[in-house]
Amino acid sequence: ERASELQLQKDAVSQKLQETExxxxxxxxxxxxxxxxxxTSQVEQESFRKSLRSLLELLDGKIFExxxxxxxxxxxxxxTFVRARVE
Amino acid sequence: ERASELQLQKDAVSQKLQETExxxxxxxxxxxxxxxxxxTSQVEQESFRKSLRSLLELLDGKIFExxxxxxxxxxxxxxTFVRARVE
Amino acid sequence: ERASELQLQKDAVSQKLQETExxxxxxxxxxxxxxxxxxTSQVEQESFRKSLRSLLELLDGKIFExxxxxxxxxxxxxxTFVRARVE
Amino acid sequence: ERASELQLQKDAVSQKLQETExxxxxxxxxxxxxxxxxxTSQVEQESFRKSLRSLLELLDGKIFExxxxxxxxxxxxxxTFVRARVE
Structure with missing residues (x-):
């Protein structure tokens, strides 16, 4: 009787273990x-950041020009108007 | 004898269950x-995107100006040089 | 005779004087x-110069912006990417 | 008498002619x-106009870029944010 009760308890715990696993x-x-x-998102963000930095450098170039x-x-x-005054 | 063996098995499974949990x-x-x-990262990216869009609109304005x-x-x-030819 | 010759010379000189005048x-x-x-041209050039100077100031403003x-x-x-590294 | 008067008149007119000439x-x-x-001023203005036209073309190029x-x-x-949504 004690043995069959323990068997039931063991089976229940085993079942719970399987579910948990x-x-x-x-x-x-x-x-x-x-x-x-x-x-992946970090790699993409890094790539995005690099592209933005390239655009920033391009923008720097345009502002310089x-x-x-x-x-x-x-x-x-x-x-012109120095020359114009000399006339 | 059978009962004590089952008890050991049940204890082992219970121990494993606890670890798994x-x-x-x-x-x-x-x-x-x-x-x-x-x-959080998505919220930040969305906020970053909005800031970039604001800058894009500002850039549009500057290009227009x-x-x-x-x-x-x-x-x-x-x-000027239409007038200059009339003279 | 002398008088009529002088008269002719005087008339010729008077004619020449009239033409010259x-x-x-x-x-x-x-x-x-x-x-x-x-x-007029100098006034126009001055006005043109002022307009160009106004455009130059506008351009300065755009470059600043x-x-x-x-x-x-x-x-x-x-x-953004300081925040990204903190995550 | 008439001749000397005419001579004076002729001299006066000749004098006036010389001054006028x-x-x-x-x-x-x-x-x-x-x-x-x-x-000279027109040549300079033309040269100025050409320089301004060159600057205008440069400005066109910068606006295009x-x-x-x-x-x-x-x-x-x-x-970027198309990609972000796919994730």
């Missing part, structure tokens, strides 16, 4: 999947 | 933490 | 016209 | 000088 495997798969997504153009215009205006 | 709780905490990080300035310069050049 | 008046009118054109936009983009890129 | 030569020189200045940069930024923003 299944849940465990699911959680580990979920975690691995999410970690993979985070890693506009400043050169501005200086040429300033010199042109001044130069 | 502990591991389970750890995994769930890890998963919840990671999901929180992913969510430079185009207006360019048109003013074009009209000024043409206008 | 007519030519003189023409030259003075031409000169006044040209001086007027030069003055593009530089501010560039700085915002730089801060945005850096700020 | 001198004035004429001065006016012609002034006119030639002014015409030279106008011509800023527009390309703007389009790259727009594509980058959209592209």
């Amino acid at each position: 299944t849940r465990n495997a699911e959680l580990e798969a979920q975690l691995a999947g999410l970690e993979q997504r985070v890693e 506009l400043t050169e153009l501005r200086d040429s215009l300033a010199k042109l205006i001044d130069g | 502990t591991r389970n709780a750890e995994l769930e905490a890890q998963l919840a933490g990671l999901e929180q990080r992913v969510e 430079l185009t207006e300035l360019r048109d003013s310069l074009a009209k000024l050049i043409d206008g | 007519t030519r003189n008046a023409e030259l003075e009118a031409q000169l006044a016209g040209l001086e007027q054109r030069v003055e 593009l530089t501010e936009l560039r700085d915002s983009l730089a801060k945005l890129i850096d700020g | 001198t004035r004429n030569a001065e006016l012609e020189a002034q006119l030639a000088g002014l015409e030279q200045r106008v011509e 800023l527009t390309e940069l703007r389009d790259s930024l727009a594509k980058l923003i959209d592209g």
Whole structure:
């Protein structure tokens, strides 16, 4: 009698263990999947950041070139009207 | 004899179950933490995207204003030298 | 005889004087016209110069605003990925 | 008596003619000088106009390049967050 009761208890615990192990495997798969997504996302963010930095450098170049153009215009205006006053 | 053997087996399975449940709780905490990080990261990315879109609109405005300035310069050049030829 | 010869010479000189005075008046009118054109042209050039200077100031403003936009983009890129590493 | 009077008159007219011719030569020189200045000024204005047109073309180029940069930024923003949603 004692033996059959213990058998039932052992079976119940074994059943619970199996369920818990299944849940465990699911959680580990979920975690691995999410970690993979985070890693992919970080690689993408890094790539995005690099692209943005390239655009920033391009923008720096354009601002520099506009400043050169501005200086040429300033010199042109001044130069012309120095000459005009000499006449 | 049979009863004491079953008791040992049951204890072993119970021990394993407890360990698995502990591991389970750890995994769930890890998963919840990671999901929180992913969510935070998405909120940040969304906020980052909005800031970039604001900058894009500002850039659109600057390009539009430079185009207006360019048109003013074009009209000024043409206008002046139409007048100059009339003289 | 001497008197009529002198009369002829005097008439010839008077004729020449009249022609020269007519030519003189023409030259003075031409000169006044040209001086007027030069003055008008200088006023126009001065006005043109002022317009160009206004455009130059506008261009300075646009370059300044593009530089501010560039700085915002730089801060945005850096700020985001400082946050990203903290995660 | 008549002859000496005519001689005086002729001398006076000759004197006046000489003065008028001198004035004429001065006016012609002034006119030639002014015409030279106008011509020089027109050449300079033409050269100035060409320089301004060159700057205008440069400005067109810079605006075009800023527009390309703007389009790259727009594509980058959209592209990134399409990818982000797929995750």
